[in-house]
Amino acid sequence: MQAFLKGGTSGPSKDKAVSSDSSSSSKAKIIPWVEKYRPKTVEDVAHQDEVVAVLKKSLEGSDLPNLLFYGPPGTGKTSTILAAARQLFGPELYRERVLELNASDERGISVIREKVKKFAQLTAGRARPDGKPCPPFKIIVLDEADSMTKDAQSALRRTMERETKTTRFCLICNYVSRIIEPITSRCAKFRFKPLDDDILTSRLKAICEGEGVDIDDKAVATVLKSSEGDMRKAIMFLQSASRLCGKDSTVSSDIILDIAGVVPGERLEQLIATCSSDSYEDLDVAIREVIMDGFAASQVLSQLHDNIVINESLSDKQKSIICEKMAEVDKSLMDGADEYLQLMALFSTIMTQICHGN
């Protein structure tokens, strides 16, 4: 990861060299914008004030606790700790002082016992090679810790305590409930909030300026809406859209909707209207159409949920029945059940509720 990030920072200058050597610009090295615009320092991290305050203190020389970051994806959990580590250790020491493990690395109990333990046992010096002081500990970043097995987590408990002299752990996860209690009690917990629209907008605009992308306000609003507070998703949408459009044309909101795989609003309205017609045949046809057009059932479900919750023509009781069915359908979809049948079941529930509910 560190090599990759370093590549990111030194990338742009290398880019130009490569592209001027070869005749075609297509040989330029490509860095995803997500990496390019990752916060470089802790101060850059947007909207997460508590954790930034703690990390700043530790940058000024005070001790750092074991950390547990949790929150929805794309809120800057990994970026924060990486930026902090880089500031603490500087680019040279970074490689030896930080061990990053995430879900794609082998991370069973044996790895915790061997690799993590061995790394944790090494002692660290107080100074950087360039003479500046640096804290005498190493950081182990366990990304996506909620996908670690219970056994691996329990193996971590004692290691965490025994090695506090030399090592700090930083666990990152989406759901704090999947981390076992003994671990959470050993860490300082920080919740990362979903980003505000204002912050997202300003960041996106800055990126657009930096990359020379032409985008109108409506398209920015669409990106915000479809990314649901997830910065990474928003930047990915932006980059994909600008790639699809080419350099010279304006990014429109239609293209972003297409990339995001969002079911158009009218389509959804139409489906609900079909439900209120109480005609089973029409519903069957409409749902077949949706599936044939390649929309994902999970996407339909999440958008439908937003729609149902604010729908004023339904009573609270009807809504609760529908939502319960939604939960069931969502679970079934995750288990790999057939999309058509599940959607049919859901929409026929809605139909019953709308037409015969009262």
Add this chain to the structure above:
Amino acid sequence: MSLWVDKYRPTTLGKLDYHKEQAAHLRKLVEGGDFPHLLVYGPSGAGKKTRIMCTLRELYGPGVEKLRIEQSQFTTPSNKKLEISTISSNYHIEVNPSDVGHNDRVVIQELIKNVAQVNQLDTSTQKNFKVVVLTEVDRLSKEAQHALRRTMEKYMATCRLILCCNSTSKVIPAIRSRCLGLRVAAPSVDEICQILTTVCKKEGLTLPREMAEKVAEKSGRNLRRALLMCEACRVQQYPFNPERDVSEPDWEIYLRETATLIAQQQSPKRLLEVRGRLYELLTHCIPPDVIMKGLLKELLQVCDGQMKAEVVHNAAYYEHRLQQGQKAIYHLEAFVAKFMAIYKRFLEEGIADIF
């Protein structure tokens, strides 16, 4: 002599028959040189693979069409040997990791590492990355998908992934957010009609308009199926007779008969009979979820209003259990039995109302 489906498969982005705007986007993408990971999704027979191959050709030229089949071997951490066949050219490699079941993670990690660690030798005449095409990504296990997310970032410099699946519901959000999603909708009935007509013209045949429409209707917006059906008709009888029915696969007829049997009589004896027929279908490799959907479609025709909702719920319920379970026949039979019970109750209530 190849099938029409292969013979008339478009080979360049310019020759695609529908979704032209998307093709134009793809071309811009290739021209820009900045090629992201792709996630191509859509129903079967919509032309996902065709689009992928066209894109590859656009990237590397006609060299990608020289394909070879290779067997690769992998060893799991528990020392089990896995074998998987890959289709590759000099520029890309195509693999279906779900072939090896729950060990797919090993294949993904090893294969992509192998491909990605070799740089293209001469980058002045070629792109400086290779492409790995993974099919049926929605059938990958969760671990394999998690393994993919890191790999995707790590080897971005030498390797691009094109993922192909039917639905993004089963692809984890982390992967979806790292790819450029391309939705390939199934062609509309009109589009299928047009394609059928052009193909027939190229073959030197005349296809009556009604016939084309009939085939397109029957195909369920699946272009591959439409072309195959059309060719089958041609073999059976030429010149085309619009009056004649387009022949359907015999298992569909068999399935319909089964549904009729269920609707006619609801008794344990009939259930036993139906079980025999279901076994017959399963042994002929008809996927259980297709059987379930086929049965539902036929059975719903004899139900009305409120009952339909109940039947659909049960179909969804048993299909879900079917996916989780081991053996399909239990769940299919459970559904049939449940339907019989509902239907019988409905009939009895109907009779009671009359008196």
